[in-house]
Amino acid sequence: MSEALTVKNLAKHFVAGDRILDRLLGKKPSVVRAVDGVSFGIAEGETLGLVGESGCGKSTVGRSILRLHDPTRGKVELNGQDISRTSRRALRPARQYLQVVFQDPFSSLNPRRTVGQSVAEPIANYGLAKDAELRAKVEELFQRVGLRADQVDRYPHEFSGGQRQRIGIARALATRPKLIVLDEPVSALDVSVQAQVINLLVDLQQEFGIAYLFIAHDLAVVEHISARVAVMYLGKIVEIADKKSLFESPRHPYTKALLSAVPKADPDAASQRIVLQGDIPSPTNPPSGCRFRSRCPIARAICASEEPPLEIQASGHETACHFAGPGPLATSAAADQIGR
Amino acid sequence: MSTKQALLSVENLAVTFRTDRGVVPAVREFSYTLDAGETLAIVGESGSGKSVGALAVMRLINDPPGRISEGTIRFGNRSLLSLPEDEMQDIRGNEIAMIFQEPMTSLNPVLTVAEQIIEAVQLHQNLNKREARARALEMLQLVQISEPARRLNQYPHELSGGMCQRVMIAMAMACTPSILIADEPTTALDVTIQAQILDLMRDLKGRLGTAILLITHDLGVVAEMADRVVVIYAGRKIEEAPVRDLLRSPRHPYTLGLLGAMPRLGAVGEGQRLTEIPGTVPSLLEPITGCAFAPRCSMAIERCHGEAPPLERHGDAQHFAACWRSGEVGGDR
Numbered sequence: 001m002s003e004a005l006t007v008k009n010l011a012k013h014f015v016a017g018d019r020i021l022d023r024l025l026g027k028k029p030s031v032v033r034a035v036d037g038v039s040f041g042i043a044e045g046e047t048l049g050l051v052g053e054s055g056c057g058k059s060t061v062g063r064s065i066l067r068l069h070d071p072t073r074g075k076v077e078l079n080g081q082d083i084s085r086t087s088r089r090a091l092r093p094a095r096q097y098l099q100v101v102f103q104d105p106f107s108s109l110n111p112r113r114t115v116g117q118s119v120a121e122p123i124a125n126y127g128l129a130k131d132a133e134l135r136a137k138v139e140e141l142f143q144r145v146g147l148r149a150d151q152v153d154r155y156p157h158e159f160s161g162g163q164r165q166r167i168g169i170a171r172a173l174a175t176r177p178k179l180i181v182l183d184e185p186v187s188a189l190d191v192s193v194q195a196q197v198i199n200l201l202v203d204l205q206q207e208f209g210i211a212y213l214f215i216a217h218d219l220a221v222v223e224h225i226s227a228r229v230a231v232m233y234l235g236k237i238v239e240i241a242d243k244k245s246l247f248e249s250p251r252h253p254y255t256k257a258l259l260s261a262v263p264k265a266d267p268d269a270a271s272q273r274i275v276l277q278g279d280i281p282s283p284t285n286p287p288s289g290c291r292f293r294s295r296c297p298i299a300r301a302i303c304a305s306e307e308p309p310l311e312i313q314a315s316g317h318e319t320a321c322h323f324a325g326p327g328p329l330a331t332s333a334a335a336d337q338i339g340r
Numbered sequence: 341m342s343t344k345q346a347l348l349s350v351e352n353l354a355v356t357f358r359t360d361r362g363v364v365p366a367v368r369e370f371s372y373t374l375d376a377g378e379t380l381a382i383v384g385e386s387g388s389g390k391s392v393g394a395l396a397v398m399r400l401i402n403d404p405p406g407r408i409s410e411g412t413i414r415f416g417n418r419s420l421l422s423l424p425e426d427e428m429q430d431i432r433g434n435e436i437a438m439i440f441q442e443p444m445t446s447l448n449p450v451l452t453v454a455e456q457i458i459e460a461v462q463l464h465q466n467l468n469k470r471e472a473r474a475r476a477l478e479m480l481q482l483v484q485i486s487e488p489a490r491r492l493n494q495y496p497h498e499l500s501g502g503m504c505q506r507v508m509i510a511m512a513m514a515c516t517p518s519i520l521i522a523d524e525p526t527t528a529l530d531v532t533i534q535a536q537i538l539d540l541m542r543d544l545k546g547r548l549g550t551a552i553l554l555i556t557h558d559l560g561v562v563a564e565m566a567d568r569v570v571v572i573y574a575g576r577k578i579e580e581a582p583v584r585d586l587l588r589s590p591r592h593p594y595t596l597g598l599l600g601a602m603p604r605l606g607a608v609g610e611g612q613r614l615t616e617i618p619g620t621v622p623s624l625l626e627p628i629t630g631c632a633f634a635p636r637c638s639m640a641i642e643r644c645h646g647e648a649p650p651l652e653r654h655g656d657a658q659h660f661a662a663c664w665r666s667g668e669v670g671g672d673r
Binding site: 257264267 | 385386486501503534538539558563564584598600601636
């Protein structure tokens with residue numbers, strides 16, 4: 001299967017506190033390593049889920065792929081073409097095949113334009129249709145995402161959150177993309193509406209063969225929609241695997257803790273929760289070695305000195321941990337806790 | 341419902357809000373009770389009235405635009421809606437405390453953690469500054485915050501979201517209230533931090549015997565925390581049951597729909613579709629005739645559109661549902 005998107009060793013660092021006053025005072029700017037070397041591929045028509053907690057860098061990965069940020073290093077190949085350094089002008093044709101849907105559908109639609117105009121814009125921009133044909137295309141898109149054709153002349157404020165997200169999806173679909181980056185697309189929606197949007201995304205993928213990079217913090221949603229899943233922690237992918245393998249036999253202690261922390265709507269769910277201590281460290285000053293070691297219940301001396309690489313553990317299952325393994329996490333107090 | 345004397349009992353509450361486009365009945369005919377030491381969850385989607393139903397207990401509805409137009413709220417043997425403001429002030433934060441969804445914005449950014457807890461303590465307890473500070477430290481230790489002594493002198497912006505929520509809980513519990521109202525206490529937090537806070541709330545409830553009124557949209561959180569559950573839709577209670585009954589054999593199509601619409605962790609159903617609830621929540625600006633859920637309900641019959649179903653008991657359990665066809669709903673999950 002050929003890949004719609006290949007990301008190689010992608011990094012995005014932000015420089016904070018680099019102001020003239022700071023320089024005069026001889027302060028060194030601090031570097032936020034939001035994304036620090038991630039690699040993955042997404043096959044045509046496939047969904048890769050990218051999960052992690054706030055600040056882990058998952059949205060920055062999406063934005064760097066879209067070139068809303070210029071990556072610090074690494075490659076982003078769309079249909080075999082590296083778009084990580086191309087000029088804005090040279091990027092234009094690639095962008096037709098690369099679209100995005102954001103979390104907040106209200107702030108991503110122009111309040112002064114009708115929603116039909118917002119959806120028509122990318123189509124006209126790429127010269128895919130004009131005049132009556134353009135309008136017909138927009139109306140068709142509206143119907144395809146579950147809206148009525150007569151709603152194209154309305155303004156964003158006239159729609160509910162779920163409907164606005166459908167409009168955002170229609171706009172992303174308009175240029176017949178190969179890949180859509182979905183950045184928390186259902187997080188702002190109520191459960192009953194969330195299900196509608198998820199089902200719609202699944203249907204559209206089957207119909208048009210679009211690949212999705214589905215960025216979210218909700219593990220149940222990611223499990224539902226993805227074929228493969230990557231788990232991020234402090235700017236790195238700590239585990240990436242086929243959905244079934246990842247959710248049924250996670251091998252990284254962070255993935256295990258994350259999965260165990262999700263409250264389940266089942267009064268009889270066996271609760272063997274691993275409660276991680278402390279908060280996520282700052283990405284300006286991540287722990288040495290394995291970045292998870294400061295919260296890891298099984299960390300040992302080697303974790304502080306050597307960064308574990310992503311290694312293949314089982315077919316299609318890669319984990320970055322010196323002590324990765326299936327089975328329950330032994331929160332051994334006896335484990336050598338040096339470096340915590 | 342209210343057989344023996346409950347700690348808190350809300351009866352027939354109605355709250356309206358005046359808006360530019362008309363009067364919105366945020367909650368109607370809303371009743372619930374909370375016993376000492378129990379956790380009651382009020383579950384609903386945005387705009388369902390779940391927060392309003394709890395804020396009314398604290399008399400924190402701004403008038404105008406809001407107004408408690410009907411109902412009684414009894415706390416022990418006091419009727420909260422007819423108390424003078426100064427007596428209500430004594431109850432608020434002292435006997436009934438509250439924590440909110442956004443711990444970052446609920447704390448005062450220009451006061452240190454110590455100053456905020458001391459203020460809360462001194463308002464209700466006759467302690468001098470030194471004693472109050474000792475109490476603040478004790479509370480921070482109780483909520484298991486890391487390095488409690490150092491936190492006392494820090495400002496909210498120096499703390500993470502999880503730590504801010506611990507400070508909020510420390511402040512709320514400082515006067516050992518008999519009721520803690522928690523309005524979406526973990527919604528803004530990451531899942532591993534949420535797990536810490538839920539554990540903490542359970543632990544404190546066990547140790548201090550505080551009753552918790554938990555407002556949430558997350559049925560997962562409900563399953564972990566609640567003893568009983570009230571489901572609210574478009575301002576009305578549509579189902580009430582012990583947590584196991586509600587999740588295992590819901591009696592209202594809306595509750596059943598919510599459970600089906602939620603993707604479940606571990607249900608790796610390849611290509612399986614989520615059950616959609618079609619349409620959206622009705623606008624409360626328009627008068628609702630019949631059952632508010634009827635336009636979205638796959639089981640609706642003619643009667644549902646014309647006549648609002650009353651809340652009725654099912655079997656001999658404490659399970660109530662407001663649906664003409666509730667006997668046919670669901671079955672065991």
